[in-house]
Amino acid sequence: NAGVTQTPKFQVLKTGQSMTLQCAQDMNHNSMYWYRQDPGMGLRLIYYSASEGTTDKGEVPNGYNVSRLNKREFSLRLESAAPSQTSVYFCASSSQGRNQPQHFGDGTRLSIL
């Protein structure tokens, strides 16, 4: 019962370094998402992929890129990390169709110094 798996769980970067966060799901879901969680702000959508081969910007895409590698995997890349990107990042997935609930990974805690 792995569900949504995120790696790494923790990471510390220096300003300007690059990093790719990995996400894989084993539920045969079509849609995948990346969120960031900051204190008092709930979760904000960075990018999403409604289906394999498509990606779209969410609420806060600046400074990030994504790749939907295949149906299972959806990665998030920080090309030049900034302290403002210190956050907890969550990947999620959902089955095909509108208005489906999303299933979340345990998060990656990223600190940028």
Added chain:
Amino acid sequence: GDSVTQMEGPVTLSEEAFLTINCTYTATGYPSLFWYVQYPGEGLQLLLKATKADDKGSNKGFEATYRKETTSFHLEKGSVQVSDSAVYFCALTEGYKLSFGAGTTVTVRA
């Protein structure tokens, strides 16, 4: 656009007390509504859902009813336990994107 407003916390209760967390929403169409729970150091877990007006979602003693007339989806539990201490998020979706409230931290004391 779509938005969710939920009761600010933190909320501190004694064991066996009644819990209510208010949630109201703004949406243009017919969203599905959710409550998620986040335990310390973990990701979000779906607690319950409702997909249309007057639906009641329930799970683990928690309940919420989709009220279109008041655009609300308040979470309730009749008798909380220490293990219910967590952050609770109200959310809605119209399509693929989830819109979340800011979260309400609940602490239950023995």
